[in-house]
């Protein structure tokens with residue numbers, strides 16, 4: 170039993186690193202999940218035995234509210250240029266990273282594997298939804314996950330997004346190398362204050378035990394940038410809010 174749980178956890182981490190259900194032929198068990206119809210989020214747990222965690226008690230996204238004051242350590246990010254490939258996996262647009270960018274948290278080194286986007290935002294902050302959210306996905310050597318969330322309001326054009334936004338592949342299953350290698354440091358706001366909570370992947374297999382850090386300072390993206398993403402996705406790609414249950418949200 171313990172062995173099986175470990176195997177599932179490792180395969181979940183592997184799925185995230187590979188961009189999850191990028192190729193239905195390779196991930197047949199995930200082939201039918203989506204955001205509407207029979208594969209809609211309320212059915213994810215039933216689609217495959219591997220998705221049992223989607224019905225768990227510590228799921229993401231959530232509405233961040235009822236904050237608990239805590240001594241959160243300053244974010245220790247050491248990001249280098251490494252984003253070298255952009256993928257449309259049919260569920261999101263993802264930029265994959267070469268090794269070398271890290272987040273130190275709880276004395277654990279987490280390596281940045283990829284970032285991707287959701288429109289509208291998945292997490293809400295005190296009831297507020299944003300038109301766009303980025304997830305920077307990090308993994309430790311033993312497969313633990315930490316996600317940094319960035320919120321975007323509609324406003325001025327975002328220079329960091331502009332570097333690769335025009336390279337978004339139009340169709341699911343397509344990928345392209347990036348002409349200019351992206352440094353995720355350029356994506357971040359000046360102030361790195363954050364909310365912290367325990368959650369999950371927001372896509373199947375919805376694995377729990379994910380350290381979530383959502384930055385407080387929103388960024389901006391232009392209406393045209395947000396529209397470009399929505400156009401490529403053809404549909405909203407946000408999982409609905411999940412019950413917070415017993416979890417504190419620290420700040």
Ligand SMILES: [Zn+2]
Pocket residue numbers: 285286287304371
């Ligand atoms: Zn995400």
